[in-house]
Amino acid sequence: MLKIEHLNKNFKTKEVLKDLNLEVHDGSIFGLVGINGAGKSTLLRLIAGVYEPEGGTITLNGKDTWKDPEIRSEIAFVSDEQYYPLGCTIQSLKLLYESMYNFDEGAWHKYMEMFDLEPGMSVTNLSKGMKRRVSLLYALSIHPKLILLDEAYDGLEPLARLHFKQALTDLIEDENVSVVISSHNLKELEDICDSFGILEDGHIISYGDLLESRELINKYQVVFRTEHTREDFKDFDILHFEQEGRVCKLVIRGNEEEVIAKLDQMDPVLMDVLQTNFEELFIYELESRGETK
Amino acid sequence: MNRKYFNFLLKDHKIAVLFFGVLFIGISLTSFIDTYSRIDSLSTSLTISFILALMLTYALPILLLAFIHRKRSVDLYLSLPIRRSEQITTILLFAFCVTSVFYLGAGVLQIILSRAVCLGRVFQILLLGELSIAIMLIFNSLLYLIGNNLFDSVVIAGAYTVLPFLLLLSLSSFSYELLAGYSGGFDWIEDIYILLSPASMLGYNVLRLAGNLNSNVVSIRMLYLILPVIVAVLSVFGLKKEFVERKSERAEQLSDGIFAYPTIINAYAFLILLMFAAEVVTDGFKSMIFFYLLLLFVYVVAMFIYRREIKFKLRSVIGYIISTVISLALAFAAWNTHFFSLADKYEVGxxxxxxxxxxxxxxxxxxxxxxxxxxxxxxxxxxxxxxxxxxxxxxxxxxxxxxxxxxxxxxxxxxxxxxxxxxxxxxxxxxxxxxxxxxxxxxxxxxxxxxxxxxxxxxxxxxxxxxxxxxxxxxxxxxxxxxxxxxxxxxxxxxx
Structure with missing residues (x-):
């Protein structure tokens, strides 16, 4: 299990992460979302042991990822901008992973085939999407316990994404791997993640099971006999409010049945309930905190 | 030292190592072609191989530590399952082994080709050469880690390497203008220069021995051996700070650390201003206005390069003015006190x-x-x-x-x-x-x-x-x- 407790990170005087706490369970695919500059990449680099925390701890299965380099052999980190030495080939890259990680030659061949890669390909000449495949190839070939993907899932074409999703599912089933994915493409994350965290202002502001959270936040379209204002709904946990004449469009956090019962008491003419997707969930969460303005 | 990482470095660089090894040894042995004196050839060959080894101690840290200056490569190499202290030790050991193998390989062939003439002296030179390689690798690695990006790091390391030469030039020029009776033979000025340059100290000893293979009278200067060792020990502490405890997020940032651009730009400016100030005292300010303005221009451009923005900052100009005032004050003080009484104490007995x-x-x-x-x-x-x-x-x-x-x-x-x-x-x-x-x-x-x-x-x-x-x-x-x-x-x- 990945456990982050009271994590702090500053860049000179700027506080990037403040007293951040998070748990990612084994076998879970965790989607990390946040606006640009929220600190997603910083958090992943801290977990990978690239950055030193100013305070707090990050442990994977009880071992500190900064202080204990051994545990880092079980972490596959695919950063947003991958580094490839000039003139390297897919084959020549293997040397580093063979030397430093628990490299699995069989898995490497399997994923090479899956991603449609050839050992002799010059990595520097590959397209961005193909380079992503190379990174994922090595991340999957070293038997990690934790895979960190910093926007590495973005830009994969649908077939490769499908293959990769399948590979992750297999790894989770076979080896109980945990995955943390940061991405801007929330629709893609929705397909693959089972839990999520929204990073904002250095904290995880919302965190939990994706399905449960989505069930807890719904869109309600209600028509009343008279015009209503936001004030009339002060008893609800409103994330978003829109009004056009007698029609009110609301995003309300809370148990769907209870919310409907309370709205019924306001004598609506018509009421419609829609499910939110992950992207809307993210937007409404931030909007309720005044961040999307 | 981490064996896995060492093996990776070795396998990753094996072709380059082989190529440069052959080249190193080949260049070192050219003096044995058409030779008339075995001792002269050996002496030249030992000198060449030492200079080549010294050059490698500048080049290898740049090649092997470049990853620390790029965000992308930092992500790859600093997330490896290896302690930072092990990583730097392994890199330095690898660099030392490569250079040593070249240097000793050339040494063995030098002994064979010279038919083992002056064997004891050659062993002494090779031993000293090995020590020099180790010291210079540690020291140059530290210099290369002062900057925060590739360009700055090469510039700063180069600037620190050249700084003692500029100091020598500046002090010589200052003394030439302001010290009555000054001549180039002032050993204390040259001493300052050598003492600030580990390469010069080590080079002095090795080249002195290599140039006098036959002489048993010539021996090394112990001070020039002890001081570089002290420099190496201090550099180890420096490497702990600049590599082991380094904040990885420094990669690709401005090089604004205490020993980076601010220090080096001001040090260079001050040493040049010192030369100008001496000219002002002897020949007047008028003839130097052009040079003062030119240096200010270069100074401001250097600040632009350091900050990566063309933005005029009053603070920079104030820094330049303060350096100008201090250098002029020093020059006038030197002139009016007969170079701090040194001019009157010529008869040093x-x-x-x-x-x-x-x-x-x-x-x-x-x-x-x-x-x-x-x-x-x-x-x-x-x-x-x-x-x-x-x-x-x-x-x-x-x-x-x-x-x-x-x-x-x-x-x-x-x-x-x-x-x-x-x-x-x-x-x-x-x-x-x-x-x-x-x-x-x-x-x-x-x-x-x-x-x-x-x-x-x-x-x-x-x-x-x-x-x-x-x-x-x-x-x-x-x-x-x-x-x-x-x-x-x-x-x-x-x-x-």
Whole structure:
């Protein structure tokens, strides 16, 4: 299990992460979302042991990822901008992973085939999407316990994404791997993640099971006999409010049945309930905190 | 040391290692082609291989530590399952092994090709060379880690390497302008330069031994061995801070650390301003305005490069002005105090012999006058050339009081004329003063003063000097040089 407790990170005087706490369970695919500059990449680099925390701890299965380099052999980190030495080939890259990680030659061949890669390909000449495949190839070939993907899932074409999703599912089933994915493409994350965290202002502001959270936040379209204002709904946990004449469009956090019962008491003419997707969930969460303005 | 990481480095660089190894050894052994003297060839070969090894100690840290300066490569290499202390140790050990193998490989072939001549000395050189490689790798790695990106790091490491040379140039130029009697033989200035440059200290010892393979007298200077070792130990602490405890997020940031651009730009500016200030004191400000403005331009551009933005900052200009004021204050203080009294303490008696060398091209009719001082019309074609070398053992100086007093009086007057910017000019006479350990040819360690514009010694003074020293007068007459003893010349002139 990945456990982050009271994590702090500053860049000179700027506080990037403040007293951040998070748990990612084994076998879970965790989607990390946040606006640009929220600190997603910083958090992943801290977990990978690239950055030193100013305070707090990050442990994977009880071992500190900064202080204990051994545990880092079980972490596959695919950063947003991958580094490839000039003139390297897919084959020549293997040397580093063979030397430093628990490299699995069989898995490497399997994923090479899956991603449609050839050992002799010059990595520097590959397209961005193909380079992503190379990174994922090595991340999957070293038997990690934790895979960190910093926007590495973005830009994969649908077939490769499908293959990769399948590979992750297999790894989770076979080896109980945990995955943390940061991405801007929330629709893609929705397909693959089972839990999520929204990073904002250095904290995880919302965190939990994706399905449960989505069930807890719904869109309600209600028509009343008279015009209503936001004030009339002060008893609800409103994330978003829109009004056009007698029609009110609301995003309300809370148990769907209870919310409907309370709205019924306001004598609506018509009421419609829609499910939110992950992207809307993210937007409404931030909007309720005044961040999307 | 991490064995897995070492093996990775070795396998990853094996082709480059092989290529450069062959090249290194090949270049080192070229002196054995068409050789006439085995010792000379060996000496040249040992020198070349040491210089090549030294060059590698600059190049390898740049190649092997480049990853620390790029965000992308930092993500890859600093997330490896290895402690940072192990990582830097392994990199340094790898660099040391590569350089050592080249250097020792060349050494073995040098011994074979020279048929094991001067074997003991060669072993001594190789051992010293190995130590030098280790020290320079540690030191140069530290210099390369001061910056925060590739470009800055190479510039800063280069600037620190060149800094002692600039210091030497600046101090020499400052002293040349402001210290009456200053000559290039001031060993303390060169000492400062060497002491600030580990490469120079180590190079001094190795090249001294390599250049004197046959001599058992020549030995290394222990100070030049101990100090680099101390530098290496301090550099290890520096590496702990700059690599082990380094904040990875520094990659691709501005190099604004305490020892980075701010220090190096201001140090360079100050040393150059010191040279300018000396010129201002001796020749006036007008002639230097162009250079001051040019340096300000370069200074501001350097600040732009450091900050990666073309934005004028008053703070930078204030820094330049403060450096200018300090350098001018130092130069004026040096001028008005006879270079902090150093100009008046020329007769440094710390070595065994004081040697005054007086030379003048004098008026043949009055040896106490410069030849050019002769009244019109010039009646003779050539002046009388007089050269006196007065070598005085310091322990017996009591016996030479009169002669010393004559020479010192002329020196003192020359010093006063220098600082008073006197219009009186004696263009053909000079006195040089050595403070030597051994008689004979001047050694580079001699303290050496040289005074121009010395009033020629009068004939009475010359005769007094002749009581202790041999004085010859040379005259060019009828297409040939004639040489006379002083008294003989004066007698002959009297008869005429």
């Amino acid at each position: 710390t070595r065994r012999y004081l040697t005054y060398s007086y030379s003048v091209t004098a008026d043949p009719d009055d040896l106490g006058k410069s030849f050019q001082d002769n009244k019109e019309p010039i009646e003779v074609d050539s002046g009388a050339y007089i050269y006196v070398e007065a070598q005085i053992p310091v322990k017996d100086r009591g016996q030479y009081e009169e002669q010393i007093s004559i020479m010192n009086r002329h020196i003192d007057e020359a010093i006063d004329r220098y600082y008073e910017k006197s219009d009186i000019v004696y263009p053909t006479s000079s006195i040089s003063l050595n403070n030597r350990e051994e008689l004979g040819r001047a050694d580079s360690d001699d303290t050496y003063y040289f005074y121009r514009n010395v009033q020629p010694l009068s004939e009475e003074e010359l005769l007094k000097m002749a009581e202790k020293f041999d004085i010859k007068v040379e005259m060019y007459d009828k297409d040939e040089w004639k040489t006379f003893e002083l008294e003989e010349y004066l007698k002959e002139r009297g008869n005429d």
